[in-house]
Amino acid sequence: MEQWFNSEYSWLIVPCFICIARICDVTIGTIRIIFVSKGRKLWASFFGFFEVLIWLLAIGQIMQNLDNVFCYLAYAIGFASGNFIGITIEEKLAMGIMIVRVFTTNDSDKLIDTLRAKGFGVTSVAGQGGSGPVNIVYTVIKRSCLPEVVAIIKQFNPKAFYSVEEVRSVNAGVFPVKNGMNRLRRLNFLRNRL
Numbered sequence: 001m002e003q004w005f006n007s008e009y010s011w012l013i014v015p016c017f018i019c020i021a022r023i024c025d026v027t028i029g030t031i032r033i034i035f036v037s038k039g040r041k042l043w044a045s046f047f048g049f050f051e052v053l054i055w056l057l058a059i060g061q062i063m064q065n066l067d068n069v070f071c072y073l074a075y076a077i078g079f080a081s082g083n084f085i086g087i088t089i090e091e092k093l094a095m096g097i098m099i100v101r102v103f104t105t106n107d108s109d110k111l112i113d114t115l116r117a118k119g120f121g122v123t124s125v126a127g128q129g130g131s132g133p134v135n136i137v138y139t140v141i142k143r144s145c146l147p148e149v150v151a152i153i154k155q156f157n158p159k160a161f162y163s164v165e166e167v168r169s170v171n172a173g174v175f176p177v178k179n180g181m182n183r184l185r186r187l188n189f190l191r192n193r194l
Helices: 002-037 041-064 069-093 109-117 143-156 182-193
Strands: 097-104 123-129 132-142 161-167
Touching: 002 041, 002 069, 041 069, 097 143, 109 132, 109 143, 132 143, 143 161
Parallel strands: none
Antiparallel strands: 097 132, 097 161, 123 132
16 A cells, blocks of 8 residues: 555656646746836745745655656646746736827827826827827826726727837826726825926
């Protein structure tokens, strides 16, 4: 019975452990890299500790079972799955601030008014493009609001050229509040500006 358990442990349970450990450490590593890129040192260090600890446990099991091909497969499957899960979690978190630039040859007043009505801060300037004058509309938004802003852009000018870029830090700005306090927040913002 003991020999059967050792055999099953070595050929089934250890590879499953390695796979799960790799999923966890690569997922944590993906999230850690995001915190590093956003300059959040404490969170990056916190996640880095657990990432390496879990990795050491997984690699230790592989070193103890070098003759088990399933351990190698489990390691690779865990790595691939961890990347997928980590990126999926990062997309769901939608952390960060983005700048959206819209370049349009059409009148941009309705687009600007709609963005402002939704609580987004908007700056617009006149510019000169390759084929003539253009209106350039800038808005700095929370990343979680990007689908809403893109939908508004496409609603008013489906052929507009726009670019989206990540912003590392922001000092101040106008961002929509999701809890229905938009008007009150805008009034306070205007009161502070006057």
